[in-house]
Amino acid sequence: MVTRARDVMTRDPDRVACGDTLMEVAGMMRSLLVAFLPVCDEHGDLQGIIALRDLLRGGDPTRVTASSLAQQPPITIGVDDPIGHV
Numbered sequence: 001m002v003t004r005a006r007d008v009m010t011r012d013p014d015r016v017a018c019g020d021t022l023m024e025v026a027g028m029m030r031s032l033l034v035a036f037l038p039v040c041d042e043h044g045d046l047q048g049i050i051a052l053r054d055l056l057r058g059g060d061p062t063r064v065t066a067s068s069l070a071q072q073p074p075i076t077i078g079v080d081d082p083i084g085h086v
Contacts, residue, residue, distance in 0.1 A: 005086050006079040015040045018047055018067035022058045025050055025066050039070040048072040 015038040016025050029037060035052040048070025058064045077086055 003083040004079065005077055005081045005083060008083060008086075009079065013038060016050065016066045017042070018065060018070075020066045022055050022061035022064050022066070022069070026055055026061065029055075037066075038074075039066045041067075046074045046076065048074050 014028070014032055014034070016028060018039055018041050020028075025037065029035065029052060037050055038046055039048045039050050041047050047067055050066050050070050054069040054071070055061070058069050
């Protein structure tokens with residue numbers, strides 16, 4: 001039996017919204033103990049990934065948003081893709 005992406009993926013991952021400020025992103029990263037978070041639009045569609053290192057180059061953490069620093073374009077796979085493809 002082939003292991004598929006769906007077999008190892010997180011079903012409801014933590015994420016930030018495009019309009020979240022860097023201050024909000026930093027707080028979430030701190031509370032979750034993570035260095036990367038997906039950035040999603042108002043429909044929940046992936047827009048990019050923001051990393052802890054992105055926060056350091058961002059500017060005013062109370063005004064700069066996650067979407068302005070998200071690494072784009074996101075690379076995605078299908079849930080039925082074999083794990084070897086991932």
